[in-house]
Amino acid sequence: MSADAPAHALPSRRLTPGRACLLLGLLTAGLAVAHLASSTGLVAGLSSLVTILDDSADALVLHFAWWPRLAMALMAGGGLALAGVLMQQVLRNPLAAPTTLGVASGANLALMAASLLAPGLLALGREWVALAGGGLAMGLVFALAWRRGLSPVVVVLGGLVVNLYFGALAMVLLLFHQEALKGLLIWGAGSLAQNGWSDAAFLAPRLALGVLGAFWLLRPLAVLELDEAGARSLGVSLKWLRLAGLGLAVFLTGCVVSTVGIVGFIGLAAPNIVRLAGARRLGTRLLWSTLLGALLLATTDQLLQRYAGTLPTLIPTGATTAALGAPLLLWLIPRLRLNGSAPPRHAATSRVRHPAPRRLIVGLSLALVAMAVVAALAGQGADGWQWASPLDAGLLEWRWPRLLAASGCGLMLAVAGTLIQRLTANPMASPEILGISGGSAIALMGAIFLLPSPGNLTLVGAGVLGALVSLAVLVAVNRRSGFQPERLLLTGVAITALFEAIKAVVLAGGDPRGQQVIAWLSGSTYYVDATSAVTVAGAAALLALAAAPLARWLDILPLGGATAAALGIDLRRARLSLLLLVALLTAAATLVVGPLSFVGLLAPHMARLMGFTRARAHLAGAALTGALLMVLADWLGRQLLFPQEIPAGLVASLIGGAYFMWGMRRL
Amino acid sequence: MSPPRRLRRRARRWLAGPLVMLLTLFIALPALADSPHLESPRLATLDWTLAETLAALEAPPAAMAQLDAYHAWVGEPALPDAVIDLGLRSQPNLELLADLDPERILISPMFANLAPRLEAIAPVDTLALYTPGRDTWTEMRELTRRVADIVERPEAGERLIEDTESRLMRLEQRLGDDAPPLLVVQFMDARHVRVFGDNGLYQAVLDRLGLKNAWTGVTNAWGFSLVGIEALAGLDARLVVVEPYPAGVRETLADSGLWRRLVERSRGEPLILPPVWSFGALPSAQRFAEQLVTALENDDVR
Numbered sequence: 001m002s003a004d005a006p007a008h009a010l011p012s013r014r015l016t017p018g019r020a021c022l023l024l025g026l027l028t029a030g031l032a033v034a035h036l037a038s039s040t041g042l043v044a045g046l047s048s049l050v051t052i053l054d055d056s057a058d059a060l061v062l063h064f065a066w067w068p069r070l071a072m073a074l075m076a077g078g079g080l081a082l083a084g085v086l087m088q089q090v091l092r093n094p095l096a097a098p099t100t101l102g103v104a105s106g107a108n109l110a111l112m113a114a115s116l117l118a119p120g121l122l123a124l125g126r127e128w129v130a131l132a133g134g135g136l137a138m139g140l141v142f143a144l145a146w147r148r149g150l151s152p153v154v155v156v157l158g159g160l161v162v163n164l165y166f167g168a169l170a171m172v173l174l175l176f177h178q179e180a181l182k183g184l185l186i187w188g189a190g191s192l193a194q195n196g197w198s199d200a201a202f203l204a205p206r207l208a209l210g211v212l213g214a215f216w217l218l219r220p221l222a223v224l225e226l227d228e229a230g231a232r233s234l235g236v237s238l239k240w241l242r243l244a245g246l247g248l249a250v251f252l253t254g255c256v257v258s259t260v261g262i263v264g265f266i267g268l269a270a271p272n273i274v275r276l277a278g279a280r281r282l283g284t285r286l287l288w289s290t291l292l293g294a295l296l297l298a299t300t301d302q303l304l305q306r307y308a309g310t311l312p313t314l315i316p317t318g319a320t321t322a323a324l325g326a327p328l329l330l331w332l333i334p335r336l337r338l339n340g341s342a343p344p345r346h347a348a349t350s351r352v353r354h355p356a357p358r359r360l361i362v363g364l365s366l367a368l369v370a371m372a373v374v375a376a377l378a379g380q381g382a383d384g385w386q387w388a389s390p391l392d393a394g395l396l397e398w399r400w401p402r403l404l405a406a407s408g409c410g411l412m413l414a415v416a417g418t419l420i421q422r423l424t425a426n427p428m429a430s431p432e433i434l435g436i437s438g439g440s441a442i443a444l445m446g447a448i449f450l451l452p453s454p455g456n457l458t459l460v461g462a463g464v465l466g467a468l469v470s471l472a473v474l475v476a477v478n479r480r481s482g483f484q485p486e487r488l489l490l491t492g493v494a495i496t497a498l499f500e501a502i503k504a505v506v507l508a509g510g511d512p513r514g515q516q517v518i519a520w521l522s523g524s525t526y527y528v529d530a531t532s533a534v535t536v537a538g539a540a541a542l543l544a545l546a547a548a549p550l551a552r553w554l555d556i557l558p559l560g561g562a563t564a565a566a567l568g569i570d571l572r573r574a575r576l577s578l579l580l581l582v583a584l585l586t587a588a589a590t591l592v593v594g595p596l597s598f599v600g601l602l603a604p605h606m607a608r609l610m611g612f613t614r615a616r617a618h619l620a621g622a623a624l625t626g627a628l629l630m631v632l633a634d635w636l637g638r639q640l641l642f643p644q645e646i647p648a649g650l651v652a653s654l655i656g657g658a659y660f661m662w663g664m665r666r667l
Numbered sequence: 668m669s670p671p672r673r674l675r676r677r678a679r680r681w682l683a684g685p686l687v688m689l690l691t692l693f694i695a696l697p698a699l700a701d702s703p704h705l706e707s708p709r710l711a712t713l714d715w716t717l718a719e720t721l722a723a724l725e726a727p728p729a730a731m732a733q734l735d736a737y738h739a740w741v742g743e744p745a746l747p748d749a750v751i752d753l754g755l756r757s758q759p760n761l762e763l764l765a766d767l768d769p770e771r772i773l774i775s776p777m778f779a780n781l782a783p784r785l786e787a788i789a790p791v792d793t794l795a796l797y798t799p800g801r802d803t804w805t806e807m808r809e810l811t812r813r814v815a816d817i818v819e820r821p822e823a824g825e826r827l828i829e830d831t832e833s834r835l836m837r838l839e840q841r842l843g844d845d846a847p848p849l850l851v852v853q854f855m856d857a858r859h860v861r862v863f864g865d866n867g868l869y870q871a872v873l874d875r876l877g878l879k880n881a882w883t884g885v886t887n888a889w890g891f892s893l894v895g896i897e898a899l900a901g902l903d904a905r906l907v908v909v910e911p912y913p914a915g916v917r918e919t920l921a922d923s924g925l926w927r928r929l930v931e932r933s934r935g936e937p938l939i940l941p942p943v944w945s946f947g948a949l950p951s952a953q954r955f956a957e958q959l960v961t962a963l964e965n966d967d968v969r
Contacts, residue, residue, distance in 0.1 A: 057901030057932070064925035065897035119914030126915060175755065179740050183856035183913040186893070193858045193895030196924035314859065314893040382751070382766045398762045453779035453793075510861060510893055513777055519757035526758045529784065643752055643760035 017277045017288035024295035031302035032070065036062070068194035069305075072203065072259070073298040073317070076192070077266050079207050079256045081293020082214060084267030085286050086249040089221055090242050091155060094275075094490075097268035098253035101155070101246065102162035104262045106137025107254065109166045111184055112173045127202060130258030137162050138250045142243070144661060155246070158661075164598050165657035168650045171522050176644065178518065182510050187261040189504035190318015192301050199259045210252040214286060221245055222282040262504075264322030265497055266293045269329060276332060297321060313509040322501035329494040330477055333487050354611025357621070364624040368407070371628055375403050375635035380642040401533035402525040406634040406648055407627040408533070408540035409525075409589040414603030414626025415547050416585035418554075418619050421604050423578050424488060425558040430601035431586035434488070435495025437595030439470025440587055442499050445506055445517055460532075460591055467587030470495050474579070484561075488579070499595070523594035523649015525634050532592065539588045544623055547581060554578075554615035593649050599626045602656035629656055708770035708818065711789070713756050713781070715741050716796055716948050717773045720811055722746055723827055723950040726818040730767050732756040741944040743954060757781075764788055771817060792817060796948060799888050803871040807948050831949045835875045838960040846963060847934040848879040850904040853891075853945065854912050857919035861891040861945075862899070868947055869909075872956045889946055899929055906930065906937035907959065909945070938962040 036045030040058045048062040080098055087096040098104070110133020114121045121129050144158035174181055194200070220241050256263070270293035271285060279285045301317045308315040354360050376399050377388045388395050416431040423429075431437060443466025447454050454462075477491050478484070503521065507514050519526070528536070553574045556564045565571055586600070606629075607621035633652035638645050711730040712718050718731050722744040731737065734752040738745075751767060753759040757778070764772075765788050772791045774782065785791045796810050797803060808828050815824020851869045852860040863869040864882040867890015873880050881904030886892045899906075906929070920926045930937060940962060943955045 055932075060925070060928050060932075061897045061900045064923075064928065065895065065900075115914050122915030123918045124915075177736075179736060183854075183859070183916075186855055186859050191859065191895070193897065195858050195896055195926055196922070198922060313887055314895070379762070382763060394765070395762065398765065453776040455780060455783070459780065508893070509887070510855065510891075511887060511889060515755075516757045516777065516780075519755065524758060526761075527780075527784075643754040643763045645754055645758055645760060647758075 015277045017274045017279045017284070017292065020273065020277055021288065021291045021295055024292065024299050028295055028298045028302055031299070031306060035066070035302070035306065039066075064196050065194050066305075068197050068200050069192050069301065070298060071200045072194060073192050073301040074294040075200070075203050075207055076256045076260050076263055077270075077297025078290045078294035079203070079210065079252045080263060080267040080297075081270035081289045082210065082286065083249040083252040083256075084293070085271045085282075085289045086214060086217075086221070086245050086252075087267075088271050089224060089282060089285075090245040090249075092224065094272060097265075098249065098257075099163070099262070099264065099267070101141055101159040101250060101253075102137035102166060103134040103250050103253045104257050105163045105166040105170065107131070107134040107257050108184070108188055108262065109133055109170045109173075110136070111187065112170055112181055115184060116173065116177055116180060127255070127258035131254045134250065134254040134257065137166060138246070140661075142246075155242075160601075161657055161660050164601070164653050165661075168598075168653040168657070171518070172646060172650055175518055175522055175647070175650075176641075178515050185504075185507045185510070185514075186314065186316060189316035189508035190261040190263040190321075191314060191316040191508070192260055192297075192318070193314075203255055203259050206255040207252070210248060210255070211290075213248045213251075217241075217245055217248065218283055218286070225282070261316070261318055263297065263318035264501060264504075265325035265329075266297055266321055268493075268497075269293075269325050270296060272329075272332065300324060313505075313511075315505060316508050319501040319504035319508070322497045323505075326494045326498035326501070329497070330473065330491065333477055333490050333494070334480055353613045357612055357614070357617040360610060360612070361617070361620055361624065364621065364628065368624055368628045368631065371631050371635075372403055372407070375631050376400060379635075380639060397530075401528045401530050402634055402638075403631060404533040405525045405528040405536045405592050406630040408536040409593045410599050410603070410626035410628070410630025410652070411540045411544060411623045412536075412585040412589040412626075413600035413630075414607075414622040415544050415619060416582045416589070417600035417602075417626075418604040418607070418622040419547060419550075419578050419582050419585075420600075422554040422558050422615060422618075423575065423582075425560070430598065431582060431589075432496070432595060432598065432600060434492035434582065434586065435470050435474065435499070436467050436492075436583050436586040437590040438492075438496040438499030439473075440464070440466035440590050441521065441595040442466050442502055443469070444520065445502060448513060448516055448520075449506065449511070463591045464587065467583065467590065471580075471583040471587075474583070475576075519647070521594050522647040523652075524637075524645065524647035525593060526645065526647070528592055536588065536592055543581065543585050543588070544619075547585075547619055548616065550574075550578060550581070551614075551616040551619065554619070593630075594647070598649075598653040598656060599629055602653070602660055603629060605660060606656070709768075710771050710773060710818065711753065711759075711764060711767065711769040712773040713753070713759055713778050714773065714775040714794075715756075715944065716946060716951075717775065717794060717814065718746065719744060719944065719950045720814045720827075720948045721773075721818065724811075724815055724818060724820055724823045726820055726823070728773070729769055730764065732759045740942070741947065741951070742942065744950050761785075761788070773814070773817065797866060797889060797946065799866060803866060803868070803890070804875065807871070807952065811949055827949055831953050832875075834953060835872070835956050838956050839876045841960055841964065842876065842878070846878055847905040848881040848903065849873065849907050849959075850881045850899060850902055850933075851907045851909065852899070853909045854916050854920075855893065856913055857916045857923065858895055859893060860896055860899070861893055863891045863945065866890040868943075868945055868952055869955060872952050872959070875952075876956060876960065878959075891945070896923075896926060896929065900925070900932075903934070905934040907940060907962075908937050909940050910942045935966065938966065 033042065036042050039045055039062060040048065044059065045062055048059050049067045052059050052063045083098040087098065088094060107130035110129050111126065114129045141155060141158040141162050145155045271289045274285055274288045274292055279288050300321050304315055304317055304320055376396060377390065379386060379388065413431060420429045420431060420434060440463040443462040444459055447459055447462035451458060473495065474491050478488055481487050506517060553569060556567055556569060557574065561571055603626035604618065604622045606625050607618055610621060612618040612621035629652050630648055633655060634648035637648050637651040640646055710721065710728045712721065712728045713732045715737050718728055718737060719741055721728050727746050727750060730751040730753050731746065732753040733756050734750060753764055761784060769789050772785045772789050774791060774793055776793055776795050779793060782791050782793065794810055794813055796806055798806060811828055812824050815821050851863040854860050862882045864880060864884060864886040866886055866888065870880055870890060881902045884892055940958045943958065944951045
């Protein structure tokens with residue numbers, strides 16, 4: 001039982017970390033015993049942990065696959081959960097997770113690049129390539145946040161951007177080399193399958209090292225519970241402490257990820273469940289989280305082996321934990337005490353107000369028009385570069401719908417992003433994170449895979465349905481809390497996790513239709529025709545106009561709920577209407593360019609860096625920036641690798657990400 | 668009419684015939700040099716399986732998607748250098764395609780969502796292969812005939828079918844009666860394989876050759892199942908590994924306790940076959956059959 005469970009809690013009904021672990025432990029043990037008994041018999045099965053008794057196939061599989069797999073599940077789950085606690089402690093953000101710092105995406109990209117460019121490196125050891133990639137990504141994040149003394153918000157932001165950036169690069173590689181990278185897709189989905197004890201032997205000593213390190217950091221890290229000034233007055237070097245804590249977490253994550261692949265959600269869920277179940281102090285949280293993480297992963301894996309073995313495709317465990325974790329997180333959100341612990345600090349970003357925002361807006365508009373002209377007329381054909389005549393209807397017929405749709409989507413995503421970032425006062429917020437894009441993407445994948453040969457109209461219908469369902473979930477889960485920003489974001493994280501999981505399973509299966517899914521997911525204006533372009537542009541104009549009168553709310557809401565209420569704003573109504581608008585904007589844009597265009601995150605930030613501070617100007621600036629970014633991205637994407645097309649969403653996140661990292665120096 | 672003018676007119680008439688003939692020749696010559704089959708229409712295709720069939724019918728497409736990847740993953744039959752790359756299979760470059768102005772576009776149902784856009788450029792034919800619940804070989808034959816009809820070379824289609832079937836028949840006769848059941852796999856990484864079974868190219872070939880597939884488990888719509896290698900334990904079979912191995916996998920396997928035991932317990936060393944497009948049509952079937960039987964025979968000799 002947890003040592004610090006509150007005394008006043010109802011003893012019989014209350015979930016404590018100990019009870020949760022006991023329950024899962026019993027379940028895992030039961031499943032394991034059942035498996036052993038049905039395979040070779042319990043005694044023979046247990047002894048096959050150490051040796052192979054007879055030469056039967058069952059004994060062989062038990063010794064070389066089943067037992068190592070169980071060991072790996074326990075170790076990987078524990079390691080990730082431990083890393084999760086460390087990160088959440090250092091960053092003081094319940095949303096921080098081992099994947100937040102870009103470790104997983106860095107490792108992923110490194111492995112992909114190595115398999116395409118230097119396969120020899122992989123023969124030396126996949127884990128070293130993965131660790132190098134993960135370390136590089138983390139180094140980049142730290143470099144971005146160094147000047148601000150590794151302050152939590154800046155680290156998380158940097159991690160997010162590096163994640164997006166590396167993820168986009170990986171997607172480009174995947175798009176053009178799907179056949180060569182199909183094995184890595186399995187790794188990306190986190191399969192725990194084993195073929196011997198070598199991986200377990202690799203992981204065990206490193207985990208032990210990590211646990212020792214965590215034990216050593218326990219006391220100084222606990223000081224971080226106090227606020228910053230308090231910690232500093234106790235003589236703790238915050239920068240080095242944070243660096244050590246995060247470094248340790250990254251090392252743990254890197255080791256786990258490089259052996260079993262990307263296992264989602266454990267690092268986020270286990271620490272949160274334990275905290276929710278009443279563990280307060282860092283020491284107890286570390287202990288129980290590690291245990292719970294190990295058991296969560298092991299139980300999921302046992303269940304999967306038992307029930308998914310009959311399917312013609314592999315259901316990787318890492319993706320499954322993420323998928324199962326999503327509903328769990330949704331259930332948890334209303335029960336999560338978010339204000340109990342020290343709240344995440346808001347980014348004290350230097351907001352230098354531009355002296356004449358109106359002039360800046362005119363400049364941006366001119367730039368947009370100029371870019372549109374270039375995108376419409378310049379391009380490559382069968383005979384190389386051409387500057388088309390404005391009267392060449394045959395050619396422009398292909399180009400103007402994409403141009404219009406790109407600017408419309410950029411505008412909508414940017415407005416949605418501005419709304420959600422101001423609404424939640426959270427710089428990490430973006431329409432993608434809210435899960436609406438994810439919801440419509442799930443439905444679209446379902447349509448591609450379950451319907452025989454879906455037409456575009458069917459796909460659009462499915463996408464709308466998915467967006468609406470995730471909106472409904474969003475509202476249902478958050479209505480009681482009055483749409484509190486943190487809970488809202490968590491709901492989005494849960495839906496996005498579900499989407500990521502389903503995507504990983506779908507891609508890992510190696511179905512040739514995966515190519516289509518990748519193409520759509522990477523956010524291309526390719527599928528836009530004249531009708532949909534006009535529709536998108538119309539919707540963009542309409543919804544953007546609807547956002548304008550809400551500027552007063554947007555100026556006040558970031559000041560906090562109490563201030564806003566004191567100023568006479570009906571918080572519930574304001575949040576719900578803003579949310580609905582965000583959902584509509586996101587759904588409309590997602591249906592055209594897919595869920596991965598990070599314009600919704602980047603455009604508002606870029607607008608802010610340019611000096612738009614008041615809500616109305618911020619909205620206008622972000623909208624123009626978003627449109628400009630998307631048009632530029634669409635055009636570049638069509639020209640860079642002609643005749644192959646890089647989707648606009650990917651190019652946008654590559655351009656936007658680079659700019660963002662450059663701009664972060666000024667944060 | 669004055670005599671000179673009459674003369675000029677007569678001369679013109681006299682000259683016109685040869686001139687027209689010469690002109691026709693000039694226009695026709697390059698075309699003749701470019702493609703040996705004047706009668707086949709200019710085609711574009713997005714699908715490698717269709718491209719391979721077209722190439723085998725000696726009517727290669729004028730344009731195809733992901734040309735480089737075709738060379739890497741399908742390889743044979745080779746496509747001529749003149750074939751133009753259209754970009755990604757799932758997102759062929761429409762501007763370029765419209766510019767090339769093909770007479771027909773061939774796709775498989777996988778790209779059905781593109782059909783309306785492609786229709787704006789040229790008539791689209793959707794040709795299916797590996798439809799669940801249908802006999803793969805029958806479907807391959809039908810596909811070949813339909814493609815042959817489209818390129819107006821029905822006799823070439825019949826020839827390809829007959830060639831392939833008689834070749835497979837001869838290969839079958841070369842096999843002894845004691846061929847063990849086979850397990851055809853392709854490594855995805857050191858821990859996972861695609862194992863091929865029902866509704867796939869390899870199964871269809873095994874059936875024609877009278878060989879037994881040891882994998883009787885379920886497979887997906889493309890005729891394979893993605894499994895961890897422990898799923899192969901306990902199957903009494905000869906392992907057939909279709910290359911390529913992903914980078915680093917061969918080395919890792921050498922250290923893998925499970926794989927080593929699996930090989931020890933299987934019927935002899937695994938047969939390693941050079942890459943064959945797993946979702947191909949008759950040309951791929953022929954190559955796979957040839958390589959498989961050759962590998963089995965070489966083994967007997969030893």
